[in-house]
Amino acid sequence: MMVTTMLLRSKMAAVKVAAGVAPHKGLKLMERYFSTQVLKSPLSLMSLDMPDIWAPPSPTDYCSPSSSPCNFSGQETAAVIDGKSIAEEIRSAIAIEVSRMRRCIGKVPGLAVILVGQRRDSQTYVRNKINACEEVGIKSLFSELPEDCTEDAVVRELLRYNNDPSIHGVLVQLPLPKQSISFLVCFSCIAIYLQHLDEEKILNMVKLEKDVDGFHPVNIGNLAMRGREPLFVSCTPKGCIELLIRSGVEIMGKHAVVIGRSNIVGLPTSLLLQRHHATVTILHAFSKSPELTTREADIVVTAAGVPNLVRGDWLKPGAVVIDVGTCPIEDPSSEFGYRLVGDVCYEEAARVASAITPVPGGVGPMTIAMLLANTLDAAQRVCDFN
Amino acid sequence: MMVTTMLLRSKMAAVKVAAGVAPHKGLKLMERYFSTQVLKSPLSLMSLDMPDIWAPPSPTDYCSPSSSPCNFSGQETAAVIDGKSIAEEIRSAIAIEVSRMRRCIGKVPGLAVILVGQRRDSQTYVRNKINACEEVGIKSLFSELPEDCTEDAVVRELLRYNNDPSIHGVLVQLPLPKQSISFLVCFSCIAIYLQHLDEEKILNMVKLEKDVDGFHPVNIGNLAMRGREPLFVSCTPKGCIELLIRSGVEIMGKHAVVIGRSNIVGLPTSLLLQRHHATVTILHAFSKSPELTTREADIVVTAAGVPNLVRGDWLKPGAVVIDVGTCPIEDPSSEFGYRLVGDVCYEEAARVASAITPVPGGVGPMTIAMLLANTLDAAQRVCDFN
CATH class of the missing domain: 1.20.5 (Single alpha-helices involved in coiled-coils or other helix-helix interfaces)
Structure with a gap:
């Protein structure tokens, strides 16, 4: 009691x-x-489900781009980590591998993407993934389901791809619509009800050997545990580490701070950095004085989704900054009326850091490159082709 | 390339x-x-398998009990977190629940333990677990296999318990012997060869619903991921958090440092502390200046297995210290010729910390109490008994 x-x-x-x-x-x-x-159990767990609502820890709204704009004075000294060209290099290498596979065994990797609903950003991401597949010679299949589709319809598509031997990677574009409208015909009346698409259930049904997004709990568990190897590592975290390694940043023994703890970026990035023997601190919306902790980091990976959260004075001189945040903010001067900004106030950070990723053109292109790499990996594993 | x-x-x-x-x-x-x-994959993972060999980061061997003994001067001010009495309280509550279960549905929880080999410490741990089961009315079954048994023999026992409906929790006592001796009779000659017991394979075969040790990657993955709930949380980490909560220590927003990153303690403890919304830093043998990082922590959980690693000057005044380390060191004055010491130099730490667990009598008794709690939980879940 x-x-x-x-x-x-x-x-x-x-x-x-x-x-x-x-x-x-x-x-x-x-x-x-x-x-x-x-009361179900005398020793229940605290749930992680509480939303991470990032709020400025002090009365100065330093994380709001409008109330406190970035400081543009001084000289930018940080090296720019050019994700776009690194990703292109990787994609070229993948294209060569795919072509070698076709030549040697007459097979190519295959990726299936399931999109539910019509979110603009999701549609763009999916289109980019499919185009990228085409470019490197990976076969792609695409299922677009309406927002009000049933869970069964999603599962059916998923199982079809799970069982298709020409498909080596299956991904369900997130986020799934929170609710879909369904009709229930029962005796002579029609009931309209809201149906929930169970993200956990759907993601758990992706065949482990085709989980190229690396979101299955077995893959996350095996990424976390010593002596285990996940079949796949989530694409964005894998892309962050690749950027560090290819930029010659030593990770072992370094203090890395990961800002944000989402399942798709923050969590796997922290596990991956630990796998590379960094000392990792994970910051989230309940962390006190995140600026003080971040100021001690040699490597900062930020994935909070809050524009300009990380200011210049949050950084230790010489730190390496990987900015995963991608937020559209209004900009009448831009062609589209908006521009993308990261979690980091780039102009300030570039005067303190030794290396930094831009937004866009930093982590974003790496995510797709890693998806292609995971799909290639899956196909080579299944075909026992090295 | x-x-x-x-x-x-x-x-x-x-x-x-x-x-x-x-x-x-x-x-x-x-x-x-x-x-x-x-070369298998263009983007392979760094493995976590490198051994965490803890070494003093400076020429002063402050972590060696012999070269730099604990400093006994000053006054102990920390409250002692009495794991023994807290564990007894939990065990009494479990005994009441087990008896209510028997009375209401005529069933009791059942735990099966598999021990391979004759390690003295493992034998003691297993005996303690079985005795604890008896005390609270949990049925226990025990399989003792010789050190040279085959992997098949271990798997057979495991599957037997997996399929036994009177058993709700199955655990394989770790560590498993590294190698077992086997005989191969082939044409008229006998070959002796060393066979490896695959710990990963064996632990993965424990039925998820009976994984009361919480070591299955699905349970670890679900512990790590937001929006997911593991069926079981490993006993020692769960015990550490219980000690903090029952001692009135607030975890949310606090900076917690976990020293050590083993699958059975360090890793799940760090995930669990994060679930309770602490800001967590994980230290390991490759961390530089662990004493400086630890000195910033409000909560320190140490599971490195290095006697007296954490000295008084590693701690912030008022920190709460949970010592999971249990190392036998020679002590001719003791009845058994040795005594148990933790990772923390208790005498020094008790002068700086606000609360501390002793070794023995701190975390140890909680581990068994949590095992009983997990077994009760498993049985209540299967029997749909609340």
């Missing part, structure tokens, strides 16, 4: 902070929620 | 450092090893 009460208290406090619920206000609701959750 | 060469260079450098190989000496051997490993 005592355990339950203590955990309950701790969980409630956590959720109140995260959800911005006043202590007195949401108490009854929270109590009911947790009493069913926690 | 360029990727391969760069990765190769980086990997070789890493292994040289880890193995203490002079740059010129092991080069040929390493080159051969990595050329087969790395």
Whole structure:
């Protein structure tokens, strides 16, 4: 009983902070929620589900691009890590490998992409992936499902690709629509109801040998554990490490700070940096004084999705900065009315860091290159072709 | 080719450092090893397999108990986190739950333990687990296999317990013997060969629903990922967090340093602390200046297995210290000729920390209590009993 009460208290406090619920206000609701959750086991887990709402840790809104613009004075001294040209180099190498595979065994790697709904950004990402496949000679198949499709429809497509021997990599473009509208015909009446697409269930159904996105828990578990090898490592984290290695940055023994702990970037990046024997600190929205911790890092990888969160004075002179953030912000002077900015105030950081990735043209192109590399890897593994 | 060469260079450098190989000496051997490993894929992973050999980072051997004994002067001010009594409290609560289960549905939880070989410490741990089961009314089954048994024999026992509906938790006591001796009768001659027990393969075969040790990669992956829930969390890490929570230590937003990154303690502890929204830094044998990083921590969990590694001056005043280390060191004055010491120089730390676990009597008893809790959890889940 005592355990339950203590955990309950701790969980409630956590959720109140995260959800911005006043202590007195949401108490009854929270109590009911947790009493069913926690009493199930005397020693339940704290859930990671609380949203990471990044907020400036001090009254100065230094992370907001509007209230505190980047400081443009001084000289940019950091080397620019040119993700675009590094990615092109990798894609050329992959094209050569694919062509060798076709020549030697008459087979090419195959990638299948499932897109649900019509999010503009997702459509762009998927189009880029398919174009990239074409360029290097990888076969690609694409299924576009409507936003209101059923979970069964997604699963059916997934299983079709899982069982297709010409397909070596299957990916479901994230995020999936939160809810889809379904119709239930029951006796002579029609009920309209909202159906949830279970992301966890769908991703877990991707065949482990075709999980080129590396999002399956077995791949994440094996990435984390000593003595284990995941079949695939998520593309963006793998791209970050490639950029570091190809830029001659030593990782072993260095202090690396990863800002953000998402399943697709922050978490696998921190695990991968540890695999390269860095000392890793993971910062998230509940971290106190993130600027002080970041200032001690030799390597900073930031994937918070907050424009200009990392300012020049967050960095140790000579640090290496990998900026995974990609946020569109309004810019009337741009051709499209917006431009992409990262988590890092580039102009300031470039005056302090020794090397930095630009946005765009840094990590972004590497993600697709790594997807192609994973698909090639999958095909070579299945075909036992080296 | 360029990727391969760069990765190769980086990997070789890493292994040289880890193995203490002079740059010129092991080069040929390493080159051969990595050329087969790395060329398989243009973007291979750095392996975590390099041994974490903890070495003092400065000429003063502050981590060696013999060369620099603990400083006993000053006053101990830290509160002692009494793992023994907290564990007893939990065990009493579990006994009540087990008895309620028996009364209501006529069933009790069941735990099976497989021990291979005759390591003294493993035998003691297994005996303690079985005794603890008996005390709280959990049924226990025990299989003791000789050191030279085949992998098939271990797998057979495992599958038997996996399929036994009266058993809800199965654990294989680690470490498994590195090699077992086998005989091969082939035409009229007998060959003796050394056979390897594949720990990864064996642990992966434990039924997920019975993985009360929480060592399966799916459970580790789900512990790491946001929005996922592992079925079980490893016992020692779970015990550490319970000690913190029951001692009223706030974890959210605090800086926690985990010393050591083993699969069974360091890794899951770091993931669990993150789940509780701590800012976590993981230190290992390749970390530079671990004393400086540790000195910034509000919470220190140490599981390096190096007696007296963490000295008083490694700690921030008021830090909370959880010592998972348990090393037997010679002590002629003791009844058994040895005594157990942790990673922390207790006498020094108790003068700086606000709370600390003793060794023995801190984390140790919690590990078994958490094993019982996991087994109860497994049984209640299978029997749908709340």
